[in-house]
Amino acid sequence: MHELPVTESILNIALKHAHANKVHKVLSISLRVGEMSDLEDEWIQRYFDYLSKDTVAEGAKLKIERVPVTLKCDQCQNIYAIRIREQKDPVCPTCGNTKGTLVSGREYYIKDMEVK
Amino acid sequence: MMEEIRLIEVKEDILADNKGLADDLRATLRKHKTFLLNLMSSPGAGKTTLILATIAVLRHELRLAVIEADIDSMVDAEKVAATGVKAVQLRTGGFCHLDAAMVSKGLAALDLDQLDLVIIENVGNLVCPAEFDTGSIRNAMILSVPEGDDKPLKYPLMFSVCDVLMVNKIDYLPFSDFDLAAMQKRVFKLNPRIKIFEVSSKTGVGINAWTNWLKQEIKTFIGS
Numbered sequence: 001m002h003e004l005p006v007t008e009s010i011l012n013i014a015l016k017h018a019h020a021n022k023v024h025k026v027l028s029i030s031l032r033v034g035e036m037s038d039l040e041d042e043w044i045q046r047y048f049d050y051l052s053k054d055t056v057a058e059g060a061k062l063k064i065e066r067v068p069v070t071l072k073c074d075q076c077q078n079i080y081a082i083r084i085r086e087q088k089d090p091v092c093p094t095c096g097n098t099k100g101t102l103v104s105g106r107e108y109y110i111k112d113m114e115v116k
Numbered sequence: 117m118m119e120e121i122r123l124i125e126v127k128e129d130i131l132a133d134n135k136g137l138a139d140d141l142r143a144t145l146r147k148h149k150t151f152l153l154n155l156m157s158s159p160g161a162g163k164t165t166l167i168l169a170t171i172a173v174l175r176h177e178l179r180l181a182v183i184e185a186d187i188d189s190m191v192d193a194e195k196v197a198a199t200g201v202k203a204v205q206l207r208t209g210g211f212c213h214l215d216a217a218m219v220s221k222g223l224a225a226l227d228l229d230q231l232d233l234v235i236i237e238n239v240g241n242l243v244c245p246a247e248f249d250t251g252s253i254r255n256a257m258i259l260s261v262p263e264g265d266d267k268p269l270k271y272p273l274m275f276s277v278c279d280v281l282m283v284n285k286i287d288y289l290p291f292s293d294f295d296l297a298a299m300q301k302r303v304f305k306l307n308p309r310i311k312i313f314e315v316s317s318k319t320g321v322g323i324n325a326w327t328n329w330l331k332q333e334i335k336t337f338i339g340s
Contacts, residue, residue: 002211002212002213002243002244002247002248005211005215006130006131006247009130009131009133009134010130013126013128013130014126017124017126017128018124021122021124023124024119027121029126031130036272036273036276037247037273038243038273084272084306085269085270085272086269089301089305090305098305099308101308102276106273108129108130108131109127109128109129109130110126110127110128110130111125111126111127112123112124112125112126112127113123113124113126114121114122114123115121115122115123115124116119116120116121116122
């Protein structure tokens, strides 16, 4: 639902780097987005297409890589992935402990972009 | 000649601007010793009524104000203003959440030196407000019994970013199939450190426990 401000932010960062690197055209932008986020890939791309008109980023393809939600076991420090929207309780596959701290899943990150 | 395709390393956080602004806001709040509470919930969970109940308890001990965010109305701000407490209305104009820039506009309309507590009533929505740091010192949320005990499964981020959860309309529990224990288990799975209060703004149950917690948080903040 909040794809618009996020997309604006993606475009601004991309244009800043495009300008600094004297780029003629941005071909693609690689993003890392955590599974905790409710962003819809399709809407980000649609908003991006709209916002990027008449900029060097017009037509760029957004490549969105989803980062799984992982927990670090409070007992044995093992890091394991969970499915956050399931009713099952997270259990450390190594030691069986059920308490863990979030390690990844909240990312909102631009990795790199292909340009010419 | 064909232009060569290059790869540029960007490595930037998309929400970094908002986070930076939110950190600046927190520094300002610390300077003025003003505690900012961000209250979030779905529409109709009882944010305004809980704020009114909180004002009734705390107004004699603390100097407070409310920032109301609504897509396009003033009804909540009018209810708060009727109590004599200062209310600032932010119209988000279709935006589904508040960000640090909007909150900073709201705070600019207030004299922070004369305030101990500012409560933000965020836009009613369990999705977007969870993503955007408002600059608050603590995040609070309400889940009301009629909404159902499955909400932590549907909106995990909201439950994981909050410091405190009020289970409101608890007087409705006997008439519903809301499973309080299952809900708590789901919430603690996402956020083992969250504080949970069962409240009813209508009957007053749990309101003192909640305001005592809030007072203690404010005391710790002001003393720090």
